[in-house]
Amino acid sequence: MSHGALKTIYYWKRGCTMATFKMRNAAIPALSLSLMFSLAACSSNDSNSNGNSASPSGSSASASASSDASKKYSISMLDFTYGKIPPTDGAAISQINEKFNIDYKPTIVPYDGYQEKMSTTIAGGDMPDVLGIEEYLAGGALHTWADMGAFLPLNDYIDKYPTLAEVPDEIWAAVTNKDGQIWGIPRYYPNNPTQNWVIRQDWLDNLGLQMPTTYEELAQVALAFTNDDPDQNGKNDTYGLVMGPGGAPSYAMGAYWDRDAWYHKDADGNLIPGYISDARKEQVALYADLYKQGAITKGFGANASFEVGQSDFYNNKAGIYMGGIRGMDENLANSLLSVAPDAKLSSIPPFVAPDGSQGLTAQRGYYRITVLNAKLAGDEGKIDRILSLIDYGRTFVPVDERTPDNETFDFRSGQEGTGYTFDNGAATFAQPDQGLTPFSYLPDSNMWAPSVLDNKYSETTNNPLLKPYVAQLEQEYVDFPEYVDPSYIGYSPTNNSSKGTEAINKVADAQVKMIMGELPLTSWDDVVSDYMKSGGSDIIKEMNESLQGRTLTGFKKMGQ
Template identity: 45%
Template sequence: MNAWGKVSLLGLSLALGLTMSACGNGSEANKDNTNASGGSGAAANTTGASDGSAGNAKQTDNSESANAEKFPVSYLAGEWGTVPKSNGPGVDAINEKFNIDFKPQIVPMGEAGQKVAVVMASGDAPDILDLEGADGNFVKWAKQGAFLPLNDYIDKYPELKLIPQSIWNAVTVDGKIYGIPKFFRTKYMNSAIIRKDWLDKLNLQMPTTYAELLKVAEAFTTQDPDGNKKNDTYGFSTSKGIDWDMRMGNYYNASSWLKDDQGGYMPGIITDGAKERVQFLTDAYKEGLVPKDWPVMDYDKASKLFYQGKAGIYYEGIPGNNAYWDLLQQSAPDAVVAPIPPFLAPDGSQGQPGLSGYYQLFALSGKLKDEPAKIDRILSMINYFMQFIPVEERNPNNADFDWKNGGVDKGYKYADGEATFPSDDTMKSYRPASYFHGVEWAPSDEDLHLETGLINPIQKSYVKATIAEWSKPNYVYIDPTFSIYSEKYNLKFWELYTKIADEETKIILGQTPMSDWDKIVQDYLKAGGQDMIDEVNAKIKEVGVEGTWK
């Protein structure tokens, strides 16, 4: 996936809410990451297994080493939110704690890609580069020697040792690790949600097949589920590009890579599961169970159909967009929203696609290779920021939490047992976390406690139900492409994905017959899809990974 610019199909609001909850420090990293093609070979000499809770590993305060040499440390990062003031009190705090002369350059995320390209072309890269992912440029620069290999350092830092081998693989090139991934969860990818109160009112059961889902969508459209005596509801909502494609589990997910009959992997968008999903959408459109103008409808309008109580099925992650949940509460105060469990697939699986487990990474300059003391100082700082602080300890009494966030009433507010992070420029400038985008490595996704701090009762009930649903065993599919880098994947996957989505739209609208499906798949393969599939499978074998359930 192209770093800095590729916006996930899954939306920004989910990941933003998650990161705020996970880090507790107000950093604004975001995005669900789909199959983003990481490194190009298995990492060597690393410890992938976690041997204890990250929250138990207290780090040494480097400010105690008053006689240590003071190093200049430059840093370049993109910022999704408001760029903090230059050289605020947060920078001074970093300098004092780690005995460095910290020189952060924070730029808007929309400008970051160009800025990175310029500094890399100039040969004057910063000591620490904050990248969105391990894309083709990352691999190219690593091979050119622009980044420091990190294999020999990982075991020296407790938090780095918590990173699983599969994630190290994603930032590995020719056996050398060139990046330090930042934590992101593997669970809670956006998935199907339903108005459970509508099901109950109409005496319907939770759907378990596409045939049952079609009947539920028909009832939601024709049987006045909101009781207002008007014909003004739809079974479900979606928007242009088939933003919500009604996938009911990993088997039906267009971007998952699934095993074929020969033991290799193929993209879900050309599988039998995709064909079944498209047939459902075609039938639903023909019966008027979705707005007729969805092919030109934007995401916001489609979303509001659900949150204004006019559609019964949609998709969401957790915790979701607070403003949308408040809109639903205003429109339907008694609404109950629940996740739709994934359908049992023909291959026997019954779960959801997972996320890659990381988003963004640190890369250290290759010019540091002869400065071991400076490398240690930088890695110690990264290690410190990765230290996980449990939700119940995120308060002014926790020295690490208080320091990262600039001090209570300076960098954050604390009231009624909850820390909040105002967007005020002055308060933001007090937070060290505003200037160095370290992300805490959580022991598990459950330790994020994404239900904490939610006020809206409909949203809170939904989040709790979703966490329970995703806690089932063998529920989350970890895609093998998370651990590899494929140039042809990067070049062709989304291009071909878009073409297939266009063809799916034509089928749904009745412009192309469903009988053309096999021809559409063959055209996909001839347009570079087969070459991409062959290379992806070769890389999967080279790294020695496979799709797994957890």
């Protein structure tokens, strides 16, 4: 049995949905679809959208004086959804058409069928005006398409649309080719750390322990949680660190220790993946010692699901786990409170690394990309109408203004009484397959928050166990910088292939075995050597070559 499935690793690290990583290795063949895109080009959420009133063209700011608002444009769009499919004749489409003076023709298909639909559409020479893309679904073909000029360059339009102008440079860099052309519009995803860590504060208090600030102190706390009856029930039934398939979570207390981040360099000055760094080696040795002493989830490598270890944390059996500023399950929190009414959670702040850095790795800051067909070039009126439509869907509405009184919220939500009901300060939306909510059809309905803090996660979290914890994470977002992983703007065809997946899976599997005592730590060099021979050397070479001439952000205070 493989202990280190990359799909699980990616899920743990990046916080993506299960649907996201199911297709991780089902990438579209790069060559065939590159040709399809070439032919097509030459032949020519996190949350609902809700903000301020739009101009007559639909944008919060008119982008081009040359755009004739009286001219009606036909706009085609292809995208996918994880949920219910909006009908092609939904009433919301008519509302969009009227507001923007367009003949909007959206095609939205299930995620599982999107690869086939996109392939068929493009192969037929009928690439739509607007296309929604997920990087992991498109796989290695995406960068090839962009370099071939399949997508409309957007550099000249960014500053004309408010929500595009708000996108940070390091995120634009991820959709910019080597020639400096911006080929896609990133859709919003919070740029908070990839993972945060949570510890039972009440257990620390019961044992008179301080918050750990180093790995040595973390190990001492984990052992105390295992041996010293932290819940004071007189039983030997607790332990320290939750760990699951693939050795996740990895408890990277800073980007320096992040096994997924490209932080360290080899002897030749090339950036390398954290999995083969000396920092990771030290981590694995520490975890192996803790596992031997019973301080890590027993048999974690053979578990089919991360839910096994997770249940230990929320059933009052384990004291250290991963958390997050958003998306934590209130039902699980209530489960913990039901067995430990006095439970309190705290965040473990990032440790100071040997190089003096102190900060976790940031999320990419986007998920999914919107691209425009290159054949639109020269039709400035249509480009403006499309970008106005996109900008309108992305316009941020402050949390406390998401009410029927806000014109943009009301329109995007289908109008009160039709697309949603509003009771006790909360909106309940119609299902997408009813076709009543414009946000179900817009090319991008993910509001671009000026800052993660504007999402007010702690204010909208009502659970008494989670609310103070989320507030702590919001403060850490302000206090500590985050590392922008260079691989976000780099690219390796090998890494995005089955060969790359197999290579890193073997490393992850070996490291799990080392932690569980099934493989000696002295095998480390052999494991790294095997990785290099199995594609790792190509991955490192390709990634570093793709980063040549690019500006690397390093650490950045995201909360400022």
